[in-house]
Amino acid sequence: MKLVNIGCGQTLHPDWINLDLVPSSPAVRSFDIRRGLPFAERTCDVCYSSHVLEHLQPAQASFLITETFRVLKPGGILRIVVPDLEQIARLYLASLEQSLSGDSQAIAQLDWMRLELLDQMTRTQAGGEMGKYLDRLNDQNPDLDKAFVRSRMGAEIDNYYQAKKLTRWQKIQSKQPTWYLQKIRVKIAELFVLLIAGKQAQEGFQEGLFRNSGELHRWMYDRFSLQQLLSQTGFIKIQVCQATESRIPNFNHFELDTLQGQIRKPDSLFMEAVKP
Ligand SMILES: C[S@@+](CC[C@H](N)C(=O)[O-])C[C@H]1O[C@@H](n2cnc3c(N)ncnc32)[C@H](O)[C@@H]1O
Known part of the structure; x- marks a missing residue:
């Protein structure tokens, strides 16, 4: 089974291919999902994404859903979790x-x-x-x-x-060398913005980078709009489900939406769909 966790953050399982803009560990593949998904057509069995869609602008989210449709095999399952x-x-x-x-x-x-x-x-x-x-x-x-x-x-x-509670050293160790390299590049660019355009421009530059960092919500979904998005893309058998309920085989075993029996994000809307 080829299982893909899109925008995994720190919630990952080794049986899955884990993608994130900011990898939390070497087990995560660094990838910007605004570029699509790095897989060939009809090669994946499951695409799962939790609390990620709301971080994308509506057109980017719609593109991502189209990408999941492209990479899933017929009969493949899409599971989307978003704040409700x-x-x-x-x-x-x-x-x-x-x-x-x-x-x-x-x-x-x-x-x-x-x-x-x-x-x-x-x-x-x-x-x-x-x-x-x-x-x-x-x-x-x-x-x-x-x-x-x-x-x-x-x-x-x-x-x-x-x-x-992580110590400074643990935080340093959790980052990859490319993260530090990018930090240095940004600091240099920031200095140039300050020198050329002034303090306000520097603040705008910092805020713009933060807005693009993936932390901010750019949209929100309810059971109607998410269902609409999935059906417009071509998905069928669209269902709202519980955190513990899934058509993905052994889903609870991966502890993605639950953690030691507790629901990880109870504020969520859980929805699944199938590619025909
Ligand atoms: C709120 S966290 C959710 C993480 C995890 N899926 C969970 O449920 O705990 C959102 C994640 O989406 C990632 N993300 C946001 N924009 C992204 C992008 N353009 N490409 C890849 N990952 C992105 C962030 O880096 C972050 O890890």
Whole structure:
């Protein structure tokens, strides 16, 4: 079986071909999926992508889905996982309504939902306001609703705090030499921008690079728009499923959408489709 994990981040399994713009380990192939997929037509059995589509502009996302259709064999399965815009919007409105009557728990939940909706799309630095919020949450701030945030982030919240505990040396070791080379190139370019065009241009340059780094959300999907995108591309048997439910053989064994029995990203919309 040729299984492809597109934009794997740190969530990978050795039985899969793992692709990412910023490889988290040597097991990940460095590839910019905005260029398409590096496979021949009808050669893959499964394409899986979790929390990646929303990082692409709509036209780029549509191109990626077309690429998955091209590389999948007939009968091949596409599994897409994205933050669920419908669920986020419903929770935002529900917590807003309750906040108006002064309910402190609802106010805390509204704060978090605002981060899911806005910070993910507008941040200008790694982690953004959500990162600062998660750091305060760890400090046992009583005005924050830890249980609610955990219900939204699932097992990912533990990964976040574990990554925070890495030593400087562990962080240095986790990067590949090409990452450092690119950093040096960018620093030199930044210096030129500052010298030639001034401070504001330098800030614009930094922000532009961050916006292109793959961290930011550029679009969001609900069960209707994602289904539409897949069916327009030619996929059939499109289904919303649970995190633990899949037509991919032994999917739970790979621990991509679950981690030790816990759902990794409960805030998600899970959808599968088949290439005819
Ligand atoms: C939110 S993370 C999700 C990672 C993982 N799939 C998961 O579910 O935990 C988004 C990932 O998409 C990757 N990504 C974003 N834009 C990309 C691109 N153009 N090409 C390849 N990977 C990209 C990022 O580097 C990042 O690892």
